[in-house]
Amino acid sequence: MSRSPALVIRNLRVRTVSVPLRLPLETSGGTIGMAPLVLVDLDTEEGVTGCAYLFCYTPLILRPMASLLVELGEVIQGAEAAPRSLEAVLQRRFRLLGNKGLTAMALAGIDMAAWDALAKASDLSLVRLLGGEPGPVKAYNSCGLGLIGPDRAAEEAVQLLEPGFRAIKVRLGYPDLRTDLSVVRAVRAAVGDDIVLMADYNQMLSVPEAIERIQALADEGLYWIEEPTNAEDYAGHARIREKAGVAIQMGENWWGTREMAKCVAAGASDLVMPDAMKIGGVSGWQRAAAIAGAAGLPVSSHLFPELSVHLLAVTPAAHWLEYADWAEPVLETPVRIEDGHAQCPDLPGAGIVWNEEAVERYLVQ
Template identity: 35%
Template structure:
């Protein structure tokens, strides 16, 4: 079948997944996640699936339009030719920029190609990438927001432990840095010394403020201090790496392996967090992960948990997979946290998670929805 397979159509759908409550970080206020679902149809009837996301439905529609302009790269082609597709995409989008909306628009196409490749091989993707493990350590990332009170933080932390998590991440960025210290102290006291705790400032600080806060947080045994400064500020990141007695994590808003390589060369982080959609899909994501592995640098992918399981399972330098359940309504299959805080990588072919169209229908965004937003 694989010798004759051809992609015959690129289909897109727009959905908005509401969150239970509005969430706040130092730079975000999030009430829903808007997803672009891409399906590659083939002449055999087999389909590949992928998705991108953002936080604004109208901007999602613009990304979707760009995705449709990229469909000629793959239509009529064998999905195995992913590296050639990537080269064609990068060359064709040189004028528009090889980052930003261009990469977000292409990402889901690349993921869907790899989903097809796995299904054709009847193997899960992590085995095709080269398996290192089949169970992945995950940390809880769906709580401990800046919008939670200190008492809410402690209750949420206890809830994560009850769910089986052995690691969790909280957000920082309070108006007074001493409030952040008090919040970390409260969570650490709640979970004890044996649960791994990460803290994320979401790029909301400058170098001076990040150093002051980081020094104050050192006694609490954090796994890492994430995104203390903007990702483009390599000098500040490198300064924090030198002066803090804890790991500095960053990289989720860098585009392609070139952005990750620049950060690594400037020693702007010690844990790198490439984001699947900003890498442009699995093809370039694995380039970034393998480059970091060759440099003996740690990797912990940014969200996309269902898809990132394969990345962490295929990388010896991967430490954690971020567990974010925002996208669970998209899929028929669900992840399960095991007693030791691990998730088993599915042995189903391809990504191993398929769109649940019956459930998705209620979240679809129509043209009328977008027009209503424009009128407001």
């Protein structure tokens, strides 16, 4: 890893935006039509600014998240922008409260922004700062394809392949198994046998229901099935996995690597897909990659494609990047897709640069 110059934190600037999705996502938990984002700018005395964003899932927590980050900005003002040191200081602050939810998200945002600042100060892309080289990472399109029925799902699936993807993900969890089967078969008929097709139940099934449905889907050519039951039920997922006949994918709801380690130890998943924000930012991802490597588990990403393309490029067991364009409207340089691969940019930092005109348009006061 390259040696980075010392940077001193001057302040933390925080803005909230609500960005309309090009393809609203209808899941068993509700429809996502807007992306509520918190934009984080970590300014340093040396004139370098590190950038990151947090996906808040619901606009209800935009203000609480922004307020928490503003308070934390005062805590770290004057400190060195050294991610591991910052993490240690902030973790101590929340030891009694615990590090999940808003707290974990805020700390991850600071971590990601600090790593971005260090890479920029070193005039290196994040992947090079972490000791790797930029290169293509295979990606699947995870935009849209929610619970919209067989006909619309088939049409949308073809649309999602147009940018050059060779893999897409469909959400399942219809009121009955018959509809799940109809949707998968309609999508497969529309895209052909050469396209990789993943599926996600978004935790909506009981363990017995999951076993029944996944066994029925076992011959439909699905590459993996995500979180068929409650994400915290590792024993339940292990039971499902034993009888599935399809690879089980978990990880997007792990709050830190301790939860990941428990899940892996329980044998709950064939594959892993940490979320850069929930796992602990860049620093947390590095620990997660080590756990996955020791267990021999392929590592995919969840959301945050701009950052994840760098992280996967330095992950030995890198598998798939989940592409979602939810933040693209407020970015100057979105992730570029070529031949089904996300291209890792070789520019200083993680490549997150705000489109200020768009930020102003979608700003939430």
